[in-house]
Amino acid sequence: xxxxxxxxxxxxxxxxxxxxxxxxxxxxxxxxxxxxxxxxxxxxxxxxxxxxxxxxxxxxxx
Amino acid sequence: xxxxxxxxxxxxxxxxxxxxxxxxxxxxxxxxxxxxxxxxxxxxxxxxxxxxxxxxxxxxxxxxxxxxxxxxxxxxxxxxxxxxxxxxxxxxxxxxxxxxxxxxxxxxxxxxxxxxxxxxxxxxxxxxxxxxxxxxxxxxxxxxxxxxxxxxxxxxxxxxxxxxxxxxxxxxxxxxxxxxxxxxxxxxxxxxxxxxxxxxxxxxxxxxxxxxxxxxxxxxxxxxxxxxxxxxxxxxxxxxxxxxxxxxxxxxxxxxxxxxxxxxxxxxxxxxxxxxxxxxxxxxxxxxxxxxxxxxxxxxxxxxxxxxxxxxxxxxxxxxxxxxxxxxxxxxxxxxxxxxxxxxxxxxxxxxxxxxxxxxxxxxxxxxxxxxxxxxxxxxxxxxxxxxxxxxxxxxxxxxxxxxxxxxxxxxxxxxxxxxxxxxxxxxxxxxxxxxxxxxxxxxxxxxxxxxxxxxxxxxxxxxxxxxxxxxxxxxxxxxxxxxxxxxxxxxxxxxxxxxxxxxxxxxxxxxxxxxxxxxxxxxxxxxxxxxxxxxxxxxxxxx
Numbered sequence: 001x002x003x004x005x006x007x008x009x010x011x012x013x014x015x016x017x018x019x020x021x022x023x024x025x026x027x028x029x030x031x032x033x034x035x036x037x038x039x040x041x042x043x044x045x046x047x048x049x050x051x052x053x054x055x056x057x058x059x060x061x062x
Numbered sequence: 063x064x065x066x067x068x069x070x071x072x073x074x075x076x077x078x079x080x081x082x083x084x085x086x087x088x089x090x091x092x093x094x095x096x097x098x099x100x101x102x103x104x105x106x107x108x109x110x111x112x113x114x115x116x117x118x119x120x121x122x123x124x125x126x127x128x129x130x131x132x133x134x135x136x137x138x139x140x141x142x143x144x145x146x147x148x149x150x151x152x153x154x155x156x157x158x159x160x161x162x163x164x165x166x167x168x169x170x171x172x173x174x175x176x177x178x179x180x181x182x183x184x185x186x187x188x189x190x191x192x193x194x195x196x197x198x199x200x201x202x203x204x205x206x207x208x209x210x211x212x213x214x215x216x217x218x219x220x221x222x223x224x225x226x227x228x229x230x231x232x233x234x235x236x237x238x239x240x241x242x243x244x245x246x247x248x249x250x251x252x253x254x255x256x257x258x259x260x261x262x263x264x265x266x267x268x269x270x271x272x273x274x275x276x277x278x279x280x281x282x283x284x285x286x287x288x289x290x291x292x293x294x295x296x297x298x299x300x301x302x303x304x305x306x307x308x309x310x311x312x313x314x315x316x317x318x319x320x321x322x323x324x325x326x327x328x329x330x331x332x333x334x335x336x337x338x339x340x341x342x343x344x345x346x347x348x349x350x351x352x353x354x355x356x357x358x359x360x361x362x363x364x365x366x367x368x369x370x371x372x373x374x375x376x377x378x379x380x381x382x383x384x385x386x387x388x389x390x391x392x393x394x395x396x397x398x399x400x401x402x403x404x405x406x407x408x409x410x411x412x413x414x415x416x417x418x419x420x421x422x423x424x425x426x427x428x429x430x431x432x433x434x435x436x437x438x439x440x441x442x443x444x445x446x447x448x449x450x451x452x453x454x455x456x457x458x459x460x461x462x463x464x465x466x467x468x469x470x471x472x473x474x475x476x477x478x479x480x481x482x483x484x485x486x487x488x489x490x491x492x493x494x495x496x497x498x499x500x501x502x503x504x505x506x507x508x509x510x511x512x513x514x515x516x517x518x519x520x521x522x523x524x525x526x527x528x529x530x531x532x533x534x535x536x537x538x539x540x541x542x543x544x545x546x547x548x549x550x551x552x553x554x555x556x557x558x559x560x561x562x563x564x565x566x567x568x569x570x571x572x573x574x575x576x577x578x579x580x581x582x583x584x585x586x587x588x589x590x591x592x593x594x595x596x597x598x599x600x601x602x603x604x605x606x
Contacts (some may be wrong), residue, residue: 015239022248030252030533035249036112039119047305054298 002055009051016044063505084285086227092307093230094381097374098176099275100314101351104341107268109258111338112251112315114265119308121524123401124517125472126279126304128479129309130297131285131407134493135482136573137292137580140395141283142475147399149481150474151564153550156401158474160546162280162392163423164539165467169385170276170325170427171434172460174204177378181347183371188190191346194438201431209424212386215413223380230377231306237356237366238313241321244360251320254336267531268281270465273524275311276398277468278381280388286580293582314355323358345457350374385427389418400565403553434459462532466539469525476518488592489573490585505603506596 020041023034091379107114132145140147142162147155179202184186190197235282260268286292321337327333337358340347352374357367381568394416397406410417434457437447482489483498487508498509529536554561570593579587 001121023346026248026252030248030255033252033255036116036312037248037316039116040309040316043305043309043312045300050301050305 002059006052006055009048009055011048012051013045013048016041016046016048019044070313074277079519081295081299082224084289084295087226087285087305088278088281088299088303089227089231089306090223090377090380091281091384092276092303093227093310094173094279094374094377095275096307096311096314097180097352097378098172098349098457098461099272099311100318100355101317101341101348102271102274102457103268104318104338104351105344105348106260106264106342108260108338108342109256109319110252110260110265111268111272112255112312112319114268114272115275115315117269117520118276118524119311121273121517121520122276123304123308124495124513124520125276125475126282126300127396128475128511128514128517129279129282130300130304131491131493131495132475132479132482133286133300134296135288135295135491136576137283137289137296137582138395138576139284139287139391140399141280141392142471142478143392143396143401143586144283144399145482146474146478146483147401147564147566148207148484148569149478152399152401152560153562153564154477155399156396156550157543157547158478159392159396159401160543160550161467161470161474163389164542165277165464165471166385166389167423167426168387168430168460168464168467170205170208170382170424171201171431172457172464173378173382173385174201174208175431175434175457175460175591176349177204177382179346180371180374180378182346183350183353184368189346190349190438190476194435198431198435198439201435202420202428204382205424205431207428208379208383209420210385212383212390212420212424213410213413213415215415226373226376226380230373233356233366233370233373234310234352236362237352237359237370238310238317238416240362241317241355241359243320244317245324245358246317248320249315250336252321254319254338263531266527270469270524270527270531271461272311273521274461274464276307277464278384280392281384284388286390292580293490293585294493310528314352317357318351321355321358324360324363325358339371341593342565351456386420386424388417389423393419393423395490400554400559401550429462430463459534462528462535463538463542465524465528465532466535467542469528470543471519473518473525476514478513479514480518483511483514486569486573488589489597490588490592491551492585505600560566 019043020038023037023041026034085262103111103114129142133141136145136148138144140159143155143159146158172305178188178197179190182190182197187193188197188200282296282303285299286296289295318338323337327335327337327340337355340354341351347466350371353371356370357363359366393402393406396402397404406419406422408418410414437444476493484503487503487506495511495513497512499512501508501510528539551561559565574586577583577589
């Protein structure tokens with residue numbers, strides 16, 4: 001179960017990174033308008049990292 | 063024959079909630095907000111909807127962190143009202159609590175209304191503009207039904223909340239993942255933002271509406287009251303909750319602006335429209351935005367169109383119920399602190415529920431419902447609403463008051479947080495908002511929360527936006543507060559309690575008791591040691 005949860009957390013981080021990369025590709029034509037998309041990706045990476053840290057901590061204490 | 067245990071004199075809440083239970087409690091309350099907020103924001107902020115959600119989202123993260131710190135430090139069910147009362151005194155505690163109560167009563171009506179809107183996606187007879195009377199009667203019966211259920215003490219179980227929350231998280235993740243994979247076009251998003259940027263007035267209106275997608279953080283403190291070892295559990299679950307809600311709100315708003323619809327959407331003249339363009343000036347669509355969006359996701363949309371309206375309706379109904387339950391609980395907590403008359407503490411002899419609180423706040427919810435529904439039910443009233451309230455009615459009226467109540471109570475919570483950091487540095491804080499400035503205040507080392515100030519500026523600006531752009535919120539929100547303050551002054555005068563000052567309370571003793579009841583014995587010992595060390599230091603300093 002813990003491995004599945006860790007895999008989901010990593011997938012979430014990868015999705016976030018993909019969104020950031022996709023939005024950054026539009027930085028020239030769009031300018032600052034990519035900001036909400038970049039924040040979305042960053043929030044996904046942060047949530048993935050938070051979940052991963054909890055899983056690692058739980059594994060460490062088990 | 064088994065011995066019958068005597069009923070405790072002052073029954074307390076059982077602390078049996080696990081981390082998932084704590085998360086799902088918050089999620090079923092806050093997670094439903096996006097089902098209401100998305101359509102409203104797309105309707106007014108057009109191409110800047112994602113920016114409105116971003117601004118409100120950043121403020122919400124600050125609020126969420128503040129609630130997490132406060133709920134982990136003071137795990138009591140009173141929530142914002144308790145934190146403000148402890149930090150700023152009885153009067154401001156009452157004002158914050160009264161604003162929260164406004165939000166809870168609106169919560170009952172607004173979410174029952176939206177629940178029916180989502181159901182109307184499958185049952186077109188319930189569409190408000192087609193059958194306003196049927197829509198009104200169904201919403202009314204839902205509110206009355208929830209009132210009766212709460213009076214007899216039937217609550218949705220934590221397991222049911224958990225199952226609905228899990229189903230919702232999975233299905234929203236599917237909608238967003240498949241939407242971003244197959245239907246999201248960045249050039250449509252940029253096009254919508256560049257060509258349909260709203261006026262400053264609309265952007266302010268949209269931002270103040272976006273905050274309603276993040277209301278319900280009181281549930282964090284309510285969950286803290288029923289969680290074992292809350293100081294450890296609450297920060298973990300709250301941060302996951304805050305980020306999940308933020309991601310959904312940002313993802314929906316970006317996807318809605320950049321969505322290439324699976325089924326072509328056209329206007330009356332047959333011209334193609336972008337997805338978000340179906341929301342301005344269409345209250346029926348605004349009420350069920352997530353269901354409409356999910357139906358436009360390629361492949362999955364055919365399936366989602368069938369169950370997302372039902373899922374949305376159930377989640378919204380749970381949230382509506384939390385309004386009935388929450389208002390009675392906050393009123394009970396305020397009453398025990400002598401901020402409201404003791405009538406609100408009265409418990410039904412048979413059902414052991416705060417019957418007067420429940421009926422009183424449900425009655426207010428019904429009055430709000432009637433006011434919201436009048437322009438639809440009686441078209442002759444439309445010119446009056448048009449002249450005095452810019453034609454607002456229905457969802458607009460409810461959203462106005464919801465935004466006002468949330469912005470007011472959250473503003474006070476930030477002030478309470480700052481005040482408690484300065485006046486109560488001895489309470490151990492297992493979770494602390496990042497970015498603090500170390501200071502010395504009244505002889506103690508304290509940490510001044512920079513994020514608290516940023517959050518206060520953000521939420522206060524949203525309060526200003528609300529007052530500036532919501533004609534009904536501007537009128538009825540402050541009127542609600544004035545009415546409450548009059549009630550408070552009359553009650554305090556009657557009880558011969560200080561009117562604007564606070565009652566004397568032994569907060570140190572109270573804090574030890576709170577931590578003991580929460581099972582946080584290490585923190586309790588740490589707090590006692592901090593108090594002793596502080597007293598000894600002060601005694602040393604006072605010796606000439």
